[in-house]
Amino acid sequence: MPELTRARSMLFMPGSRADMIAKVPRFAADVAVVDLEDAVAAGDKASARRTAAAAIDALGPENPSTVLVRVNPVGTPWFAGDIAAAAGCGAAGIVVPKLATQPQLSQVREALAAHSWPGALVIAGIETVLGAADARTLLAGGAGGLSAAYFGAEDYVADIGGRRSPGGEEVLYARSQVCVAAYLAGLPAIDQVVTDIADDELFLADARRGQSLGYQGKMCIHPRQVGLAHQVFTPTPDEVAHAQAVLAAGAAGVGVVDGQMVDEVHVRMARAVLAASPARRAGREPAGHHRVQAGADRQPRRDRAADRARLP
Numbered sequence: 001m002p003e004l005t006r007a008r009s010m011l012f013m014p015g016s017r018a019d020m021i022a023k024v025p026r027f028a029a030d031v032a033v034v035d036l037e038d039a040v041a042a043g044d045k046a047s048a049r050r051t052a053a054a055a056i057d058a059l060g061p062e063n064p065s066t067v068l069v070r071v072n073p074v075g076t077p078w079f080a081g082d083i084a085a086a087a088g089c090g091a092a093g094i095v096v097p098k099l100a101t102q103p104q105l106s107q108v109r110e111a112l113a114a115h116s117w118p119g120a121l122v123i124a125g126i127e128t129v130l131g132a133a134d135a136r137t138l139l140a141g142g143a144g145g146l147s148a149a150y151f152g153a154e155d156y157v158a159d160i161g162g163r164r165s166p167g168g169e170e171v172l173y174a175r176s177q178v179c180v181a182a183y184l185a186g187l188p189a190i191d192q193v194v195t196d197i198a199d200d201e202l203f204l205a206d207a208r209r210g211q212s213l214g215y216q217g218k219m220c221i222h223p224r225q226v227g228l229a230h231q232v233f234t235p236t237p238d239e240v241a242h243a244q245a246v247l248a249a250g251a252a253g254v255g256v257v258d259g260q261m262v263d264e265v266h267v268r269m270a271r272a273v274l275a276a277s278p279a280r281r282a283g284r285e286p287a288g289h290h291r292v293q294a295g296a297d298r299q300p301r302r303d304r305a306a307d308r309a310r311l312p
Contacts, residue, residue: 005275008233014039015052053089093121100131127152135181153192
């Protein structure tokens, strides 16, 4: 399964703006999304595809970001052409907005297979009432081909007919539902946007709320938000040291770290922590002391799929 191990920030930019796409290396988001959906008017879709593909191909090897293309939703007149354009350029994968049903997910798989693109990263956008309500089933069913999921609060509220508020209480249930569903499917979860690009404190507060819920990163709609997202979602030295201890215990077969059992789920999470760590990417090893216990009398917990199957 294609893995997206680092998604502290996911920055969106219009597919029609070659000048912005050229600046992707400077923006240094973990994930850069060239948007053919909301950011492009219906009459400009075809030209935006060509612009986006050429601009992505022009990015140099020094680009630090994972570059994806957000296609238009399954069932729209533009979906097939968007997939073809993404598969034919240097993008690492696609972002599929408004995923809500298993048949839609099957159409995504079929479209990727038609272009011989089995290694494409695929991020699922959960941003409708049906998608949020059925997120657990949808993401579990796509765990073999999905790389991550995001929660789109603005489209969700528009779909349900609600109203946005400063505290975000109206999306708390759906926001939590998507995060829990992603966790159970073993996928990174990327949090909602903050539309006020001038209010850094609002962004930081909302990102911290998302982190507290379990999200691993934040969608960004302006380059200035990238650094703010990294400020919240970059692991601390203690978190990095704990992740290293978990990997050491996992390599030993079975074990306990700081009194908690270690299984494959924790090993995957530890790898994600290290992938997001600047110290790790620079080759440094943060110091830390974590008690690791291993032995034949310790049994790892059931894997997440088994746990999920037992839930009501």
